[in-house]
Amino acid sequence: MWVIREELGCFKLALPHCNKRPDISINNPLPGGDFLQDGCGAKLVLDVQVTCPMVGAQGGVLQQDLSGVQIREKGRAAKKAFNGKNVKYKQIANNSGISFQPIIFDSTGAMEETTVKFLRQCAKHCAEVKKIDESIIYGYITNRLSCVFQSCIADSIIARSHVINSHATRAAARAYIVSDDHVRTHSIHRSGGRTSRR
Numbered sequence: 439m440w441v442i443r444e445e446l447g448c449f450k451l452a453l454p455h456c457n458k459r460p461d462i463s464i465n466n467p468l469p470g471g472d473f474l475q476d477g478c479g480a481k482l483v484l485d486v487q488v489t490c491p492m493v494g495a496q497g498g499v500l501q502q503d504l505s506g507v508q509i510r511e512k513g514r515a516a517k518k519a520f521n522g523k524n525v526k527y528k529q530i531a532n533n534s535g536i537s538f539q540p541i542i543f544d545s546t547g548a549m550e551e552t553t554v555k556f557l558r559q560c561a562k563h564c565a566e567v568k569k570i571d572e573s574i575i576y577g578y579i580t581n582r583l584s585c586v587f588q589s590c591i592a593d594s595i596i597a598r599s600h601v602i603n604s605h606a607t608r609a610a611a612r613a614y615i616v617s618d619d620h621v622r623t624h625s626i627h628r629s630g631g632r633t634s635r636r
Contacts, residue, residue: 460527460531460538468563482537487542547584
């Protein structure tokens with residue numbers, strides 16, 4: 439598939455001043471796929487979100503206002519994120535003649551049901567082209583996603599713990615690299631609560 443990451447001006451047809459960028463634009467989506475909306479052209483945009491089933495986890499303070507039924511509901515947070523993405527993008531995309539599909543993951547690794555359906559459809563198409571069993575391709579896709587997903591979560595945890603424990607500056611925690619030359623020529627000292635460069 440011909441894919442563009444964070445395509446600029448994707449929704450300009452409907453909203454000329456709209457600067458929203460979907461995560462992935464597919465210019466030649468699978469023919470006869472279930473994700474192309476009626477009346478929209480042959481283009482599909484995806485927007486990815488990772489959500490946490492534990493309310494308040496992002497802010498570091500868990501909320502206890504969920505009932506036992508809500509806590510046990512499978513995919514509750516993923517469904518909420520799926521609906522939120524549709525509210526944000528679906529109408530704008532359709533007005534621009536583009537089909538839209540949210541791709542939602544729980545931070546636990548579970549996938550929202552339409553995300554599973556989308557990946558299975560991709561695996562089925564790939565199996566027809568490459569003459570490899572569909573289950574092997576789907577397994578490869580999910581294993582690859584799992585590895586990248588776990589690596590990114592680990593990086594986030596490490597960066598956040600460095601900031602909490604004051605072992606890194608904000609810039610370092612955000613994975614910016616400061617060269618030795620930059621450090622040598624931009625030494626910083628503090629005096630009277632003010633920061634200055636020399």
